[in-house]
Amino acid sequence: MGTNVTLDAHSEELMQQYRQLRPTLEKLSEEAYNLMQDALHEQGIYVTAIEHRVKTEKSLAGKLELKGAKYKSIDNITDLVGLRIITFYNDDVDKVAVLVQRIFDVDWKESVDKRKAHELNSFGYNSLHYICRLKTGSPRFEVQMRTALQHVWSTIEHDTGYKGDVKIPSEYRRQFNRLAGMMELIDDEFSRLRLLLTDYRRQTLALVKSGQLDDVQLSRDSYRNYLELKPFDRLNRRIASVNQAEIFPVSLMSYLRVLESLGMETLGDVQRFIDENSEEAYQLALAQLAITDLDILASSTALQYLCLVHVLKKGGGRDDLKILYDTINGESEANTMLADLMYQQAATLPFMHKE
Amino acid sequence: MKTTILEKDGNITAILEGRLDTATAPETEKAMKPIYDSEGKDIILDCAGLEYISSAGLRIFLCILQKAQGKGQEVYIKNMTDNVRAVFAMTGFSNIFKFK
Numbered sequence: 001m002g003t004n005v006t007l008d009a010h011s012e013e014l015m016q017q018y019r020q021l022r023p024t025l026e027k028l029s030e031e032a033y034n035l036m037q038d039a040l041h042e043q044g045i046y047v048t049a050i051e052h053r054v055k056t057e058k059s060l061a062g063k064l065e066l067k068g069a070k071y072k073s074i075d076n077i078t079d080l081v082g083l084r085i086i087t088f089y090n091d092d093v094d095k096v097a098v099l100v101q102r103i104f105d106v107d108w109k110e111s112v113d114k115r116k117a118h119e120l121n122s123f124g125y126n127s128l129h130y131i132c133r134l135k136t137g138s139p140r141f142e143v144q145m146r147t148a149l150q151h152v153w154s155t156i157e158h159d160t161g162y163k164g165d166v167k168i169p170s171e172y173r174r175q176f177n178r179l180a181g182m183m184e185l186i187d188d189e190f191s192r193l194r195l196l197l198t199d200y201r202r203q204t205l206a207l208v209k210s211g212q213l214d215d216v217q218l219s220r221d222s223y224r225n226y227l228e229l230k231p232f233d234r235l236n237r238r239i240a241s242v243n244q245a246e247i248f249p250v251s252l253m254s255y256l257r258v259l260e261s262l263g264m265e266t267l268g269d270v271q272r273f274i275d276e277n278s279e280e281a282y283q284l285a286l287a288q289l290a291i292t293d294l295d296i297l298a299s300s301t302a303l304q305y306l307c308l309v310h311v312l313k314k315g316g317g318r319d320d321l322k323i324l325y326d327t328i329n330g331e332s333e334a335n336t337m338l339a340d341l342m343y344q345q346a347a348t349l350p351f352m353h354k355e
Numbered sequence: 356m357k358t359t360i361l362e363k364d365g366n367i368t369a370i371l372e373g374r375l376d377t378a379t380a381p382e383t384e385k386a387m388k389p390i391y392d393s394e395g396k397d398i399i400l401d402c403a404g405l406e407y408i409s410s411a412g413l414r415i416f417l418c419i420l421q422k423a424q425g426k427g428q429e430v431y432i433k434n435m436t437d438n439v440r441a442v443f444a445m446t447g448f449s450n451i452f453k454f455k
Contacts, residue, residue: 254450292445293410294410294413294445295410296413296414296417296446297447298446299447301446304447325449330450
């Protein structure tokens with residue numbers, strides 16, 4: 001058998017049954033994995049990993065050596081095929097469990113929620129184990145569901161030989177359990193944080209939609225929500241109409257740091273920046289584009305001209321435009337030429353001559 | 356308009372010379388076939404000799420970028436002249452591409 005274990009006749013018989021069943025188990029492992037992956041994808045649940053395996057002969061031999069007499073036939077061993085789903089958050093373990101119940105037949109008598117198995121004053125292995133069959137009929141298999149942190153704890157605990165030959169002294173076991181307690185706390189905190197962030201995003205979106213923009217701090221999330229209102233579309237379309245141009249959609253997220261560098265702190269500041277500079281931004285774009293036949297514009301065009309006008313109206317000169325271009329395009333000497341060109345063209349426009 | 360394709364140091368480079376406008380865009384598009392077909396290499400568009408680029412040229416650059424991104428390739432624009440740089444800035448294309 002190639003292993004160092006000695007099996008009695010009954011266990012050898014079970015091992016023989018396992019060998020015969022092996023091709024079926026391989027197929028089952030693959031099928032269960034595919035079903036799980038499709039279900040997670042369909043429900044939009046992102047997980048850290050999905051693992052699947054058929055128990056190795058060596059691992060089974062170890063199990064049979066210890067407790068072979070417990071199993072009447074190979075069908076009594078429920079973890080010959082194992083599927084493990086590792087989630088980011090502990091709330092997701094429950095969501096995955098619902099999916100597992102939906103796509104497989106769960107054997108409730110054999111399934112264990114080890115998260116609930118602990119005494120009130122103990123910490124340790126936290127994982128949800130379901131014993132399942134395919135709905136179309138199959139040998140039983142085990143589905144383990146746990147968070148990434150639970151997985152890390154359990155893998156390290158396993159790796160350090162907690163279950164090995166040498167009995168670990170209780171003081172070290174206590175250290176493992178202390179860490180398990182800490183992991184549980186961190187898992188809960190991550191879930192709580194996710195909930196808080198979801199609430200924050202929802203509130204921000206509501207404020208954006210209700211127009212109370214001065215109450216919303218400019219941040220990655222709030223700016224993304226604000227962009228859903230397409231605040232630059234009107235000016236983009238107006239500029240595009242100069243040459244009946246096509247507008248090529250690009251992400252405007254990179255302009256967040258530009259807006260911040262211009263001193264904007266709330267979405268209200270951004271809205272005022274649009275309201276107060278749109279006419280001049282259009283005039284500047286018109287002065288540049290009308291003498292060309294350029295009929296394709298990136299959807300960042302309006303925002304770029306708004307930024308240029310904002311700087312110019314605040315009394316900025318060539319150097320300030322260069323700094324702006326450096327922020328937009330990345331620092332480069334070539335931006336000096338762009339700043340000069342822009343300043344020269346803007347200088348002919350009425351807004352540059354107002355007191 | 357002249358387009359030369361070179362493969363060197365694991366990159367594929369298109370050296371563009373002349374005016375890339377509506378009239379010259381079809382021949383340039385054809386000449387770019389090795390760039391479109393390339394895989395696993397960074398693409399460099401050397402614009403040192405490019406005197407002018409129109410919307411038709413910008414569309415070719417965009418097409419190269421989109422296909423390259425789909426295959427995990429990077430596109431760099433090198434040695435842009437002031438005229439061409441101004442067109443990129445006016446149309447908002449400056450921060451879509453990476454420059455060398």
